[in-house]
Amino acid sequence: MRFKKLFKRNEFYVGITIVALSILIQIRSGQFFTGNNFVDLARAMIIPGMLTMGVMMQIISGGIDVSFPAIAMLSMYTTVKVALSIDFQGSMVFMFLFSTMLGLVMGLMNGALVCWLKLPAFIITLGTGSIFLGFMQAVLKSRNIGILPKPMRVLSKTYLLTAHNETLGISSSLPFVFIFLIVAVALTSFLLRYTMLGRGIYALGGDRDACQRAGYNVNAIQMFIYGTMGALAGFTGLTRAVLMGSCQPTSLIGYEMTCIAAVVLGGTRISGGHGTVYGTLMGALLLTMISNSLILLGVPTYWSKFVTGLLIIIGTGMSAYQALQQRKKLAGKYPVEEEKQV
Amino acid sequence: MKVTEVSKAFGGVQALSKVNLTIKKGEIHCLAGGNGSGKSTLIKIISGFYKADSGTIQINGKDYQKLSTMESIEQGVQVIYQDFSVFPNLTVAENIALNDAVASKKKLVNWKKVYQKAEEALKKINIVLPLHEKVEELSVSDKQLIAIARAMLHKANLLIMDEPTTALTRKEIHKLFTAIRHLQKQGVAVLFVSHKLDEVFEIADNFTILRNGQNVITDSTKNVDHKKFIYYMTGRSFDAELFQPEVSQEQKPLxxxxxxxxxxxxxxxxxxxxxxxxxxxxxxxxxxxxxxxxxxxxxxxxxxxxxxxxxxxxxxxxxxxxxxxxxxxxxxxxxxxxxxxxxxxxxxxxxxxxxxxxxxxxxxxxxxxxxxxxxxxxxxxxxxxxxxxxxxxxxxxxxxxxxxxxxxxxxxxxxxxxxxxxxxxxxxxxxxxxxxxxxxxxxxxxxxxxxxxxxxxxxxxxxxxxxxxxxxxxxxxxxxxxxxxxxxxxxxxx
CATH class of the missing domain: 3.40.50.300 (P-loop containing nucleotide triphosphate hydrolases)
Structure with a gap:
């Protein structure tokens, strides 16, 4: 029974694809199961991994936010700009705090609009996202900043470990900020599984009216979700600048689609109510592998979009197809069998 | 519970005027009436969702002019809505235990306790359901039983069910009635809203009929028959005539x-x-x-x-x-x-x-x-x-x-x-x-x-x-x- 259920889960097919793809790459290039490739993958997972945690929570709650890349970029740019202008030399903690607060404020603006106007979140965040981006480009006149404030430069040169690849003679280092991903994943898992607020997020996505009747403050949950997404985006934005070693204010444009794709691929239903942290991580991993490792297969990188799209259709299609097959059988829809036991 | 002379108007429309309703401990009482007779309004007043314009509500010997939702719940009034308010994406156990946990202002989830509570609640209505199953996989009647079990987690003295049998098969109705009778034995009163006559006569001890927001009659189900009941509900009497058209089978079928x-x-x-x-x-x-x-x-x-x-x-x-x-x-x-x-x-x-x-x-x-x-x-x-x-x-x-x-x-x-x-x-x-x-x-x-x-x-x-x-x-x-x-x-x- 449990085994049968497995076939209906997206996570199952994503898992199989990940394994198959790794083996394929290993056979073709012999470079997949190497320390430095793993470190590269882990490094590439940091940004999408962190952002998808927030995106997943929103989709579980039945909402969506397409403005978070704009929030991330605006927070990052403002923080770096302010730090440079006052020649900030203090702790990175304050910079992260500042960027997170900026993101939080923007996220709460989204939340307030969603709660107040009761418009679809997609439309509201489409609007606010464009405003945030436009504000950065028009008012702040954003440009690439090549030299970061000193605390950021120090952090971006802090590594957890380094893996050498003897055959290729290259080495990859895992940056310190990888810890942020671990913390984000751990916090999200705990929140969703073990707090009443987390269960409220699932409840909200399952049935809004029932959630309200159960005694939850639906507006408060929504404010929390959009606020958290904003704060997470602000934090991740600055992390991104640390990782890249420079501040490119447009580097996350279009990232919302990648993140939503990863979340949906990982089995989170776009209609809300369903989604798991491990599924989302698998979705993010698969997309990261495609954009990172396809080149090891000898496939040119510009094919990665094509393959990503293909995987979204196949990955989500497989489980949908299973459900469809079952629905096609009349017996599945009407309980003929059950009545026989009368 | 006793409702005395309760009135309620919406805009200029008098939804209820001086309605009385008395339900004793362990009684199964049916509330009947056509659409727009004020049944739903009365339920919402008892559950504290609406405030009555005049009249009093007495629960457990305590008088309330204006009953709030919280007071109503504290006094053990539980409403099972027509759509049951269950979460399709959560498990049976969580569906049963969630509302109670929210009400007790808990911050964290104790999963062991969730399963314990769910089991306890199901025992109260003498029903077995798969606790780990997601509710979307279950039948309508099971969803309803979950809603009842959930209500049982609070100390329920009065269970209000709004047309509970609409989507159920006969076998499922039987299961529901067994659960209701089980509750009755424990002293829980049930207010059963329905216009399916067979069911009213099968399950209810007494009934109250509303028409145009006014009391028509309150009586024991033993004292009336179907025909009288319908007369009270509609103010018209319908003679059950069998449809007998003149059909000549010599004609070609349509x-x-x-x-x-x-x-x-x-x-x-x-x-x-x-x-x-x-x-x-x-x-x-x-x-x-x-x-x-x-x-x-x-x-x-x-x-x-x-x-x-x-x-x-x-x-x-x-x-x-x-x-x-x-x-x-x-x-x-x-x-x-x-x-x-x-x-x-x-x-x-x-x-x-x-x-x-x-x-x-x-x-x-x-x-x-x-x-x-x-x-x-x-x-x-x-x-x-x-x-x-x-x-x-x-x-x-x-x-x-x-x-x-x-x-x-x-x-x-x-x-x-x-x-x-x-x-x-x-x-x-x-x-x-x-x-x-x-x-x-x-x-x-x-x-x-x-x-x-x-x-x-x-x-x-x-x-x-x-x-x-x-x-x-x-x-x-x-x-x-x-x-x-x-x-x-x-x-x-x-």
Missing amino acids: FQVKGLGLENGFSDISFSVYPGEVIGIIGLLGSGRTELAMALFGLYAAETGEIWIGDKQVTIDSPITAIKHKIGYVPEDRLSEGLALGQSIARNMSIANIDSLCKKGNQVDFDKVDENVLHWAQELSLVMQNAQQPAHTLSGGNQQKVVLAKWLEIAPKVLVLNGPTVGVDVGAKHDLHNYLHQLAATNEIAIIIISDDVLEVLENCNRIFVMNHGRFTAEFKNTEVTEQELLAEMTRQE
């Missing part, structure tokens, strides 16, 4: 089905409808009646057999072909299948016939649309404010009239009605049936009623086919069969 079959649905279905007839097809949920209804309208294409309209054989493989051959279908669930709820009455009525409501150049002739709406509103005595009113603002009976009007618009040769009076109050039900009889008397339409309501079919169809496990197992004339015989045939096991 509609014929020969050896129709669909895998996993039904097989070898044959019947004919002669001019002037209303035929009934009756069967339990899962007997294949719904599948047959859907096949007649092309929602599922039948795999074997023939369908004849007049002396022409037709192929019905989609609703489009069905409508082309002038087949109308009043579906089982008007809310999800019969109406576009948010759309206006006019739009709902004209959608099936939109092509012939167009002027030259394919523009909708809105004058004609409005004219038609008025015509059908009058014909079917539909109560509405205007044609632009959204369908969801109408009562159940009036909604069903809109669905019927939609199909009458196409001037159907065949009209298939699947559970036409589910959730329709007694008065409107009577009107609908009368109209169908008039329609049949034109001798130009084949009317097929598919239902699990034995009385409805018995009174309104001159010939009745019993469907059991996907086959017709018996055919009766309504004058030659009793309710009990039909029931026995429906539930018979081979």
Whole structure:
């Protein structure tokens, strides 16, 4: 029974694809199961991994936010700009705090609009996202900043470990900020599984009216979700600048689609109510592998979009197809069998 | 609990005026009344959702002028809503335990306790359900039992159930009643809102009937019979007359089905409808009646057999072909299948016939649309404010009239009605049936009623086919069969 259920889960097919793809790459290039490739993958997972945690929570709650890349970029740019202008030399903690607060404020603006106007979140965040981006480009006149404030430069040169690849003679280092991903994943898992607020997020996505009747403050949950997404985006934005070693204010444009794709691929239903942290991580991993490792297969990188799209259709299609097959059988829809036991 | 002289008005409309209701400990009390009689308003006042304009509510000896939701819950009043308010995406255990955890202002989830509490609650109503299963995988009746179990986690003294049996099969209703009786033994009072007479008489000790927001009568169910009960509800008396049209079988049948079959649905279905007839097809949920209804309208294409309209054989493989051959279908669930709820009455009525409501150049002739709406509103005595009113603002009976009007618009040769009076109050039900009889008397339409309501079919169809496990197992004339015989045939096991 449990085994049968497995076939209906997206996570199952994503898992199989990940394994198959790794083996394929290993056979073709012999470079997949190497320390430095793993470190590269882990490094590439940091940004999408962190952002998808927030995106997943929103989709579980039945909402969506397409403005978070704009929030991330605006927070990052403002923080770096302010730090440079006052020649900030203090702790990175304050910079992260500042960027997170900026993101939080923007996220709460989204939340307030969603709660107040009761418009679809997609439309509201489409609007606010464009405003945030436009504000950065028009008012702040954003440009690439090549030299970061000193605390950021120090952090971006802090590594957890380094893996050498003897055959290729290259080495990859895992940056310190990888810890942020671990913390984000751990916090999200705990929140969703073990707090009443987390269960409220699932409840909200399952049935809004029932959630309200159960005694939850639906507006408060929504404010929390959009606020958290904003704060997470602000934090991740600055992390991104640390990782890249420079501040490119447009580097996350279009990232919302990648993140939503990863979340949906990982089995989170776009209609809300369903989604798991491990599924989302698998979705993010698969997309990261495609954009990172396809080149090891000898496939040119510009094919990665094509393959990503293909995987979204196949990955989500497989489980949908299973459900469809079952629905096609009349017996599945009407309980003929059950009545026989009368 | 005692409600004394409670009144409530919305705008200028008096929804309740000086209504009394008394429920004793461990009593099963039925609240009945037609649509708009004030039942729902009264429930909402008892649960603290609305504040009464005047009057008092006494619970456990304590008087309340204005009862709040929290006070109501504290005093042990629990409402099971019609939609149960369950979370399809969560497990059975969590559905049962969640509300209680929210109410106790917990911040963290203790999963061990969730399962403990769920088990405890299910024990109280003497039911076993798979705790780890997601609720979306369960049947409607199980969802309802979950809602009851959830209510039991609070100290419930009074359980209010708003039309709890609407979506249940007979077997499931039985399961529900067993659970209710189990609660009764523990001293829990149940206020049971329903207009299904059989059930009221089966389960309730006493009843109260409301009409136009006023008390009509409160009495023991032992002291009245069906007929009296209906009289109290509607203020009209209906004599249960059997429909007996003059049918000459020498005429050619209007509609014929020969050896129709669909895998996993039904097989070898044959019947004919002669001019002037209303035929009934009756069967339990899962007997294949719904599948047959859907096949007649092309929602599922039948795999074997023939369908004849007049002396022409037709192929019905989609609703489009069905409508082309002038087949109308009043579906089982008007809310999800019969109406576009948010759309206006006019739009709902004209959608099936939109092509012939167009002027030259394919523009909708809105004058004609409005004219038609008025015509059908009058014909079917539909109560509405205007044609632009959204369908969801109408009562159940009036909604069903809109669905019927939609199909009458196409001037159907065949009209298939699947559970036409589910959730329709007694008065409107009577009107609908009368109209169908008039329609049949034109001798130009084949009317097929598919239902699990034995009385409805018995009174309104001159010939009745019993469907059991996907086959017709018996055919009766309504004058030659009793309710009990039909029931026995429906539930018979081979």
